[in-house]
Amino acid sequence: MTVVQEYFTNFNKTQFTTELIAWFLREQRDLPWRRTKNPYHIWISEIMLQQTRVDTVIPYYERFTKRFPTPHDLAEADQSEVLKHWEGLGYYSRVKNLQIAVQEVVEKYDGIVPDEKELFSQLKGVGPYTTGAVLSIAYGQAEPAVDGNVMRVLSRVLGIYEDIAAPKTRKLFEAAVHQLIDPADPSSFNQGLMELGAMVCTPKSPMCGLCPVQDVCFAYDRNAQEELPVKTKKGKTQIIPYDALVYETNGKIAIEQRAETGLLAGMWQYPLREAEEDRNGTLVGHVRHVFSHRIWEIAVYRVTAQPDQTVLVDQETYATYPVSVAQMKIDRLLKGEI
C-alpha cells in the first residue's frame, strides 16, 4: 500500500470523478482554447496561463494565435515581434522558450506537436504541469496536470496537509490524480479540477454550497476549507530606488536594451540608473512598479546629455520594441497622463 492510498480510505473515487466531470461538462466557461483541438494552440494557451489569470490571457491568446497560427509561423518569426505580442503579459522567458521549442517541433517532428510524453516533456519551457495538460487535453492521455488549483482542490477533498510550497509535494498530488483520473475522459477530469478550483473551490471563501463533490469532501465534512491547503509563506519584497533618465533630441529618444539574462531580459527602457541624491536633470515625477519579489521606485528625470550605453531611435521605431509595464508607466508620466 503506497503512501497516497492512505488518503483514499473510505473515499468514494467513482462518485468524486463522476460528479466532477458531469459538473465540468455542464458548467464550464466558454474559453477560446476550449473551442479548438489544435495541440499547438492548446500548448500556447497553457504557457500563457502559467501563473496568469484566464481573463488576462484571453486577448493575448486571440492575438497570438491569429498572428502565429501554425508552428511554422512562430518558428520563423523575429523574436522581437514575438516578444511584442507577449508585451505586458510578464515572465518573458516563457515565450522565448516557446519559440525555441516550436522551432524544434518544426525541425524534428515536421511541425507536429509530439504526443509522446518523453518527447514533449523535454521541450524548452515544458514542465510537469504543461506536459500533463497538453497530453490530456489535446491528446486524451491519462496524465496528471497538477497546478495550484489542483493542489488546493485535492488537499481539501482528500485532507492532504502537506506543504504545497514544497517542491516534492507536487508528486504526491500527481500520484493522487493517477488514482482518480477517468481514462475515458482525462481532459474533462483535469480541466474539471482546475475549473472547480477557479470557480468554486477558491483560495478564500470557497462556495461549498455550489460544489458538486461536497458529499465526499474531507474539508467540507470538518469545516476545514479555510485551513487548507497548507502553504508556507515567503519573505517580503525589497524596494529598489532607481533614476530613469529621459533624453530627447530632434524627435528621437535615448533608450537601452536590458541584459540578455535576468529580470525583463532583452526588453527596452529609458536608461535606469542607481538613484542619486543630486541627479543632474529636471525631476518629472515618480513611478512605482511592483513585481512579485521586488519593488521599483523610479524617479524620472529629463536630462540634457545622452546617457552612456543608449541608442537614439524615433517614435515609430520605438513603438516596435518590446518594453515592460514599468517603462509604459514612465511613458504615461511623460505624456502627462499620470
Added chain:
DNA sequence: AATTCGGGGCC
C-alpha cells in the same frame, strides 16, 4: 530545496 522570473486582481 531555494531563488528567480511579471503583472494584475482581490481582500
Added chain:
DNA sequence: GGCCCAGAATT
C-alpha cells in the same frame, strides 16, 4: 500590504 494565479528554469 500580502496572497494568488492552468509553473519552469536556474542555482
